[in-house]
Amino acid sequence: MTTTAPHPLDAATISRLLAGRHDDPFSVLGPHSHEGSTWVTALDPGAEDLAAVVDGTEHPLPRIEGALFGGRVPDGRPYRLRGRGFGTQWEYEDAFRFGPVLGSLDEYLLGEGTHSRLWEALGAHVRTHEGVPGTHFAVWAPNARRVSVVGDFNAWDGRRHPMRRRGATGVWEIFVPHVGERHCYKYEIVGPHGEMLPLKADPVGFGSQHPPETASVVRDIHGYGWSDAEWMGARAARHRRDAPISIYEVHLGSWKRVWAEGGRPLSYREAARELVTYAKDMGFTHLEFLPLSEYPFDGSWGYQPIGLYAPSIRFGPPHEFRDLVQAAHEAGLGVLLDWVPAHFPSDAHGLARFDGTALYEHADPREGFHQDWNTLIYNYGRREVTNFLVANALYWLDEYHVDGLRVDAVASMLYRDYSRKAGEWVPNIHGGRENLEAIDLLRRMNVAAYGQSPGIMTVAEESTAFPGVSAPVHAGGLGFGFKWNMGWMNDTLSYMHKEPLYRKYHHHQMTFGLHYAFSENFILPISHDEVVHGKGSMIGKMPGNWEEKCGNLRAYYGFMWGHPGKKLLFMGCEFGQRGEWNHQAELDWAAVQHGPEHRGLQRLVRDLNLLYRETPALHARDGDPEGFQWIEGGDAEHSIFAWTRRGFGPDELCVVVCNFTPVERRGHRIGLPAPGRWVEALNTDAAAYHGGNRLNRSVLAEERGWMGQPFSAEMTLPPLSTLIFKLDR
Missing domain, CATH: 3.20.20.80 (Glycosidases)
Incomplete structure (x- = not known):
């Protein structure tokens, strides 16, 4: 065992190092000039003896006090530390012999708060520094008295790797040799009043342990x-x-x-x-x-x-x-x-x-x-x-x-x-x-x-x-x-929740959104927030018996995809999951497997998406009032809505018609903006969607003005349905 040796450290410095309270450890630990030669000071709590190894030759570092060792080594030569204790021997690179990693530009940008690639400066980066592989750790903690990186590589001991403060930036850094991918770590911080804080995960860490464990994990995100x-x-x-x-x-x-x-x-x-x-x-x-x-x-x-x-x-x-x-x-x-x-x-x-x-x-x-x-x-x-x-x-x-x-x-x-x-x-x-x-x-x-x-x-x-x-x-x-578009979502879901008998008193909830539909670039969201916390599932919000619930939801999705605005649908809503979303379980895929009405709704959403994507009239002018025109927005008594969607081309025309009552309306005349044959591109009542299959296939526009339009046609409006027609010249 080594004995206490002459050294350049005063008692206060030794005490602070041993207690893990030194705020500038790099000024003491590692290699420093002392009396014309290189002196290495090292702290190794597990060592009984410590030596610096240079070109295979040991240079003893006598014990200064406790876990602190120091001694002279050959000038300007890289060294490793070799420790012995309790019948074992180990060898490692001294983190305190390595210079800083962050450069002056990093310091400037960090101090200014304009480092657009902050994650390349802070966090834990696997890299080779001064010819040695390891990990560079950097963290912002401007009011700390001392910051150490602790982890499974240093026995979670804050005395072993206290970090270097980088000027006025408030950033602390250290390069720890031979630490790499999958090592766990946190920061041990001494607060401004000398208090030891709870161990902190890395704010810019690229990986974490599995909860409920809370350490950061070194992850090499390059390559x-x-x-x-x-x-x-x-x-x-x-x-x-x-x-x-x-x-x-x-x-x-x-x-x-x-x-x-x-x-x-x-x-x-x-x-x-x-x-x-x-x-x-x-x-x-x-x-x-x-x-x-x-x-x-x-x-x-x-x-x-x-x-x-x-x-x-x-x-x-x-x-x-x-x-x-x-x-x-x-x-x-x-x-x-x-x-x-x-x-x-x-x-x-x-x-x-x-x-x-x-x-x-x-x-x-x-x-x-x-x-x-x-x-x-x-x-x-x-x-x-x-x-x-x-x-x-x-x-x-x-x-x-x-x-x-x-x-x-x-x-x-x-x-x-x-x-x-x-x-x-x-x-x-x-x-x-x-x-x-x-x-x-x-x-x-x-x-x-x-x-x-x-x-x-x-x-x-x-x-x-x-x-x-x-x-x-x-x-x-x-x-x-x-x-x-949260307003659209709230209004239309409120309308759909009501029994069809009472919808005529709330007709405006389906039309009000058009007063502001073009004031922003809107997305129509049916999100996770609508199917949790007692709000019920989408199909559960719909009134009526089971068949009517399905019809209502199919009609609502048709209304949504025909309405101006991009679309968002939360998982499970596309096939009408019956129960509320539960984050602790999977979606009710069995409903799709065993329920034809669920498969029908799923197919409807698929077809709506495909129709929407291939039809410019349904998306090209979502944010443009010239792309929308009411045909019938005031028929509250029958809960019928109809409108035109336009693209940029003269033939890019669609007409959307909704019937939100459980009453079939045969021979119902709807105004049309152009002559020709109008093909029923989608009918939410189709048998493929588990509806009643009351289809129109196509209608021919008559030169008979109706609902403010120059042309019109009679058509069948199935109960609780949305129809989308495309002009076929």
Whole structure:
């Protein structure tokens, strides 16, 4: 055993190192000049003896005190440390002999809050540094007194790898040799008042342990061999206002389960085969996933994320999520992710009081606490926080080739008094209720996303009348590509829930949406929120006996696909699942297997998608009032609606007719905008959809003005049905 040796350290320094409280460990540990030679100081709590090995020769490092050793080594020569203790010997690289990894440009951009590729500077990066493989760790914790990376590679001992502070940026970094893929780690942080904080997961970590475990996991996200260049180069055309966009919204954990293996959810790779094949066959243009960034609580469905930079390990590691995206692109499907910059949970291992202060969140609960969700609100006025969020949006678009982001809970971001009573919120600098900093963040995100990832789309879930959500930033808007039409959804579902006898008193609920349908680029959403928390399933919302419920839902989907606006449908709604969505189980696929009415509804949605995609009149002018004209919007007594949809060509015409009563109407005259034969392109009462098969096939327009149209024809309107006619010259 070595004996205490002369050394250059004072008692206070030794005490701080041994206690893991030194705020500048690189100034002491590792190689330093001392009395004209190189002196190495090392801390190894498991060693009885320690030596530096240079070119195979040992140079003893006598014990200074406790686990601290030091001694002279040959000048300018790389060395390794060799420890002995308790009958064993080990050898390793000294992390404190390596220089910084972050450069001056990184420091400048981090300090300025403009590092658009933040994830390339922060997080855990597998790399070779100064000729040695390992992992570079970097984390922002400006108010910490000391930060250490701890993990399964250092016995979770914060004394072993305290990190280097990088100037005024508040960033700490360290390169740890021979740490790589799949190692677990967290950050051990001493707060500004000397308090030891709960171990923290990496805010920019690329992987996590399986919940309920909470450590970050080193994942090498580089080197994926993308082969979707053709899709990426052409996708912009698929996201235009005049493109058909029909989105299948999916909670991956409950779409389908593998019962032979304990009922686990599908992996990313299994979804790449089964889900992608299904969505393509159903005619959807896009898959939209409820949040896949790592989250601790299954019951949040991903809307309370902690690992914003980590694809959830529930379904596989990062490269396997890329496999899913690539498979979707190969099948001609876009991929959208739900993204949550509105709030984050207060779990001890997360962002809450990350360095012992309100760092990512507001200190004042009137600004920083969401009463509805018991979560914390980001401090959008802090440049490093907005950098963290904007860069995260770019990260998913760039690293995972996703085609767009649906931003959750935008309304809660826009207003400081969202869901708050008087006195529970803080006005903005002008005394108003708008959250100016959040507005700026959303604009900055959209400008960056569209500017740096050409061809993508962003979507706002925004439930108020905030102006210009989908208007360009340069025109004063928020810059989103599209906005969910929550008003349309609420009104039309309220109407459909009523018994047909009473619908005539609520006729306006189906027509009111046209007063503002062209004020934004709208998506009509029937989302997960409509089939949970006691709201019932879509088919359960419909009145009447079982056959009438099916007819109502078929007619409603026909109304939706014929109405201006892009489409979104949550999984299970396409075949009329009877029960509410349960995130802990799979969809009721048995209903499709055994129920002809469910198969009929499924086939209807498939045919609606195909008709919608191949018919410009149904999508090309979704955001243009010139693409829509009422034929009959006022027949409340009979609950009949009829309208024209137009494309850009003179023959791109469709007429949509809805009958929302259980009464068949034969010989009912409907006005038509043009002469010729009008072919019944779709009838929701067809036998193929498990309807009564009361079809028209086609009608010939007579030169008889009706309903303000120059032509008209008599037709049969089946009970609870929607008909779509196309002009056939």
